[in-house]
Amino acid sequence: MAHLVVVGGGAAGLSAAYYARQAAPDLAITLLEADTRLGGKIFTVAEGGFVLEGGPDAVVRYKPWALELMRELGLESRIVGTTPARPSALIHNGEQALPIPAGLQMVVPGDLRALAQSPLLSPLGKARALLDLILPRRTGNDEAFGAFIERRLGRQVWEQLVAPLSGGIYGGDPYELSTQAAFPQLVALEQQHGSLIRGAIAQRKTRGSREAGQLFASLEGGLGTLVKALEAQLTGVSLRLGVRVVGLERKGNWLVHTPEGTLHADAVVLATPAGVAGELLANLHPEAAQALQAIPYGSSATVSLAFDKAQLPPRVGHGLLMSLGQGFSARGFTWSDQKWAGRAPEGFGLVRAYFSGVEASPDELVKLALHDLERLWGRLPKPLHTWVFHWPLGLPRYTVGHLERVAQALQAEALPGLFLAGAAYHGVGLPEVVRMGREAAHKAVRFLSDLPQPQKLA
Template identity: 35%
Template sequence: MRVALVGGGLTGLSAAYYLEQYYPNVTMDLFEAGDQLGGWVRTDTDHDIVLEKGPDSFLATKPDLVELCEKVGLGPHLIGTNPRVRGAYVFWRDRYYPIPDGIQTGVPTKAKPVLTSPLLSLTGKIALAKDFIMSKGPTTDQSLGHFLRRRFGNQIVDRLAAPMLSGIFAGDIDQMSLKATFPHLLAAEQQARSVYLGSKRRIPPAPNEFVQRYHSAFLTVDRGLEQIIHSLAAALSRTQVLLSEPVERIEPASHQKWSVISAKRQGEYDAVIMTIPAYASAQILAFLPHEAQTILQNIPYANLAVIGAAYDPADIPVKTDKTGFLVPKQADLRMTAVTWVSSKWHYPHVAPLFVLRAFYGRSTENILEYDDDTLTQLFYREIERTMHIQHPPKYLRVFRIPKGMPQYVVGHLERIAELHQYLASFPGLFVLGAFEGGVGMPDRVKQAKDMAQTFGQQMGLSTAEYETSS
């Protein structure tokens, strides 16, 4: 069976890996428009430092990516966060405030830390009591921001929840879908009436074997996450990787096959797997019904920029005893967060420099309209204000990430369900990616693995072949 895979990011490579593992008679052509694999998973190791362009870690509590890393030989190279550094700050009114203990997905689960935090005023703390006296809200989808403001007031949302949760999704909390991001908060309200009480009663899962093995809930690779991409690619034996070869269009062909036309070739395949952004899939899959096209085209994406810098440690005047700091929108800064890489991770064999990453890009702005020089000058001004750094870095890199993060706006899950109803009319076509839900790296691997496990059933492979190979 011949399969075309479109997209050489983590999702596409994971799909290729699992299809090879499960089905020995499947061969694949993997089409990647860029000149290298990995999507936004890129690592800069120049100047003997580790500087990530995109994500810098993944959750060990979601086991799929850890399992995959161990299968491709990266187990000995996985490292956890610095055990001596916990938590982060919020930069507010030109001061650092520790994030109170017990804040989970923007919601307090411990009363004393949040009630004694100087980050909130007396008015903001009194507003938290709304959660105990308000009745249940609607069960329909709503914005995460509206939900939290209704339960806890504006202040804790603006100063804590929004910078924490918007940082995960690079989105506007007042536009994000509650059901597509944190549905357990809605469940807590419905079951306990109080989100605080419902969240406290929610039994956290016991640390899995990977958290215990690596002594951390967050993991990375000792020479950067791009090593996952290289190891996955090296593990493929029946997949032809076609770099710098964008697919121009895909059309149904005769005898239940698919015609794939790229910039360099045309071929027929038994199945097609799309792992590229929604808007790109819409352009290539022009045969889809108008309604399906519209759903794919209308999924918004946020533009992002990441500035990485390495300093002489003597030039850092502030105490960097946490993983970094978040910046609320109301703080009158363009940066959204700063990670103190050298505090968060103990990468082995790196230069004795202090490395940090500053994040730019909110869903309400296009940060990429500025050129690199303008972004660099903006970074210098804001890093001086937030960290009082007077000296230039030894090394600086601007990473531009156009349309880097899909936005799960209200009603997202309903639209995705409708999309899959249309796709069901086209057997042999599989469309997946971060736009469906779950932006983390483990989510991408799980999605690819789940698709591969059902591939045989949908494509008519024998049960014996499937069971034997899996």
């Protein structure tokens, strides 16, 4: 019987194991995860009536792969949307919190009236943004995201609107993001419509709005529900937690070395961070390994704080993003009890702070979050509960040239029976990671089905 080994038990690895099992029920599958739990950065904690998300708290509906997986797993009735809110979120410019314009598509204004009325931009900034409607499209090499937005919409739109939004998605310096890798949809809008704003207006006809609670989705009980449902479906899969892969060899088939011994495999899915994959492939494919290790990573963290709701000032919408360079430590805050139903007991407010690139202890992260909140609110009630989730080197950064690095890294798939998946390649969001896990599984099953079958004796 053919044997598939999946290395990594995060969303990509779990998806790969699940889809491989669905496509080939008789296939022997082993999933190895260095941690003692499954799910990677999907980390939901239910405690004392609170539901905390240590990693992602939502999926976007217009990228269908995570929602498709949820429905396949029988979770349709448990899919929930955000509570409607107008405005849905605000951006603090260092002096005051101002609403994000309604009708935003990704990070681009898709409603001209809302753009005209937005206090985030000056009249000159709005006029400059409208030049996008007549500027010629440009083709060429990859472009830093900040330069791309400034070219199309102007510096003020970049600084006051797009930088806070994109910095909350990818971390690091949002200006240095690769536009082609991080926002290929915006490159397509420029090419197809000749204008980002025209393209965003067209998208509004097919996509929901964040104000109506139509853009994001999660699950009752948090995204950890997805991990539990996937694990329940991995019947016959050997799940080995706390087992780190320390080496790979190819001698006829694959040898997967662990401190507990060596596994023989006919195919391997590497669903690990890029640096780990690079270490494992250093002797097998040096060029791919070098590209993998050149993909930069940064740390991220979330701090959740529970307060007596009666002591909190009014909070608008689902949260607040912070403009860069204004002295805030957190990239943004989510009012979790207002964004999702059932995330806090009656009478409690639940606030989640998001940090990127901040190296600090858990206690220091709590202090930084409280300091920012005190600056925002003026008067800070004492938190009744705190939870800290820290992800050292947990976030791949798609800097300029990312697609070239990925193309070189994926040359490792020329090794027979090796397949790569994960957030390092074509999207950091949960939907993209699920899609890459599914694609790796299908490629592995096709490869295994083409192997010569042993002859039965008459």
